[in-house]
Amino acid sequence: xxxxxxxxxxSERVIALFERLPALVETNADLVRRGHFLxxxxxxxxxxxxxxxxxxxxxxxAVTRGPFLLRPWTFSITATPExxxxxxxxxxxxxxxxxxxxxxxxxxxxxxxxxxxxxxLQVIKDIVTAPRALM
Amino acid sequence: MKxxxxxxxxxxxxxxxxxxxxxxxxxxxxxxxPLVCLHTAGADGRQFRHLLNDAAITRDYRVIVFDMPWHGKxxxxxxxxxxxxxxxxxxxxxxxLDVCDALELDRPVVMGCSIGxxxxxxxxxxxxxxFRALIGLESAAHQQPWYDTEWLNRPDVHGGxxxxxxxxxxxxxxxxxxxxxxxxxxxxxGGPGIFKGDLYFxxxxxxxxEKVARIDTKRCPLYMLTGExxxxxxxxxxxxxxxxxxxxxxTIMKELGHFPMSENPAQxxxxxxxxxxxxxxxx
Numbered sequence: 001x002x003x004x005x006x007x008x009x010x011s012e013r014v015i016a017l018f019e020r021l022p023a024l025v026e027t028n029a030d031l032v033r034r035g036h037f038l039x040x041x042x043x044x045x046x047x048x049x050x051x052x053x054x055x056x057x058x059x060x061x062a063v064t065r066g067p068f069l070l071r072p073w074t075f076s077i078t079a080t081p082e083x084x085x086x087x088x089x090x091x092x093x094x095x096x097x098x099x100x101x102x103x104x105x106x107x108x109x110x111x112x113x114x115x116x117x118x119x120x121l122q123v124i125k126d127i128v129t130a131p132r133a134l135m
Numbered sequence: 136m137k138x139x140x141x142x143x144x145x146x147x148x149x150x151x152x153x154x155x156x157x158x159x160x161x162x163x164x165x166x167x168x169p170l171v172c173l174h175t176a177g178a179d180g181r182q183f184r185h186l187l188n189d190a191a192i193t194r195d196y197r198v199i200v201f202d203m204p205w206h207g208k209x210x211x212x213x214x215x216x217x218x219x220x221x222x223x224x225x226x227x228x229x230x231x232l233d234v235c236d237a238l239e240l241d242r243p244v245v246m247g248c249s250i251g252x253x254x255x256x257x258x259x260x261x262x263x264x265x266f267r268a269l270i271g272l273e274s275a276a277h278q279q280p281w282y283d284t285e286w287l288n289r290p291d292v293h294g295g296x297x298x299x300x301x302x303x304x305x306x307x308x309x310x311x312x313x314x315x316x317x318x319x320x321x322x323x324x325g326g327p328g329i330f331k332g333d334l335y336f337x338x339x340x341x342x343x344x345e346k347v348a349r350i351d352t353k354r355c356p357l358y359m360l361t362g363e364x365x366x367x368x369x370x371x372x373x374x375x376x377x378x379x380x381x382x383x384x385x386t387i388m389k390e391l392g393h394f395p396m397s398e399n400p401a402q403x404x405x406x407x408x409x410x411x412x413x414x415x416x417x418x
Binding site for chain 1 (some may be wrong): 199239279282286291292293296297299301303304305307309311364365366369370
């Protein structure tokens with residue numbers, strides 16, 4: 001049995017936001033339309049906690065909280081919970097307003113097989129920032 | 136509904152750039168001081184349509200916007216199919232000089248954005264006598280790259296989609312959706328490998344960190360305006376360049392990003408009008 005480590009309150013808040021991705025994406029018909037070529041498993045990593053996001057034809061069908069034992073994913077996006085909250089602000093501040101802006105300055109790490117990431121970049125950025133609607 | 140027409144006139148000019156024949160698409164509006172506008176990498180002159188339509192500008196300025204070869208409605212030159220497009224500092228500089236000569240412009244103002252903003256620094260360093268003033272939007276002598284340009288032109292990634300997706304985050308969240316998506320549309324329309332070829336100038340061939348120190352703003356005034364949301368050419372990048380140029384006039388623009396003239400024309404107008412007025416009133 002995998003024991004979940006203790007997670008701080010900020011991480012819990014960010015995790016709760018991303019756990020709502022299935023419904024958030026489902027209500028955005030345009031995003032689902034644009035994402036219909038995307039089927040993948042990718043990880044959003046909040047501090048040390050990975051969330052495995054399953055995307056099928058543009059729909060987020062599952063968000064599963066780690067840690068995992070030898071579970072594969074195609075690519076991962078890692079940032080601290082504080083950085084995720086800055087990205088997810090309803091009107092984000094300059095410099096923390098875009099995933100690639102975070103990556104440029106080392107606040108986010110994007111790793112793994114990046115071909116699906118780059119081929120579907122706008123859709124993935126829009127999925128990841130969908131929780132802005134809740135802020 | 137009866138059509139209404141904008142005051143912009145678009146024509147195709149036949150001229151030579153660095154000695155090579157070209158068919159160049161040029162739009163212009165207004166009369167007075169020539170104001171030549173240089174679009175960003177991988178896009179085209181449509182970015183400046185709001186300036187061309189602004190009567191308060193065209194009253195005093197002859198606004199001229201050309202699509203660089205390989206961009207927009209300008210064709211690549213004959214024989215392009217056997218070469219890889221790569222913009223160099225020398226070719227880009229000569230392109231602007233050749234266009235100004237071909238149009239017989241008398242000491243025009245040149246305003247360039249991004250790669251155009253970089254180029255005006257080179258014009259300021261090498262050809263100050265040719266220009267009444269220079270305006271660099273999202274302008275810096277150098278900036279750190281943030282992705283591998285190999286992604287921009289390969290068969291397993293749609294070039295237009297990835298170019299647009301990369302630059303989409305360089306705009307301010309406050310910019311109107313309609314204007315942001317119009318800006319992205321130009322990136323989706325770009326020819327294969329053209330954005331990448333433009334970035335050869337931006338990333339490889341156009342490091343001006345040593346050259347900008349020789350810019351003499353007494354010979355040609357230099358205005359720099361950078362959007363606070365531009366993470367590609369950051370305000371700090373522009374500040375570093377401006378610190379090396381005595382007399383450079385740098386403004387950091389609120390609620391704007393890398394494409395001020397097209398992503399939020401109304402907000403950009405608040406910043407560019409005082410600059411154009413200063414240039415107009417200078418004797």
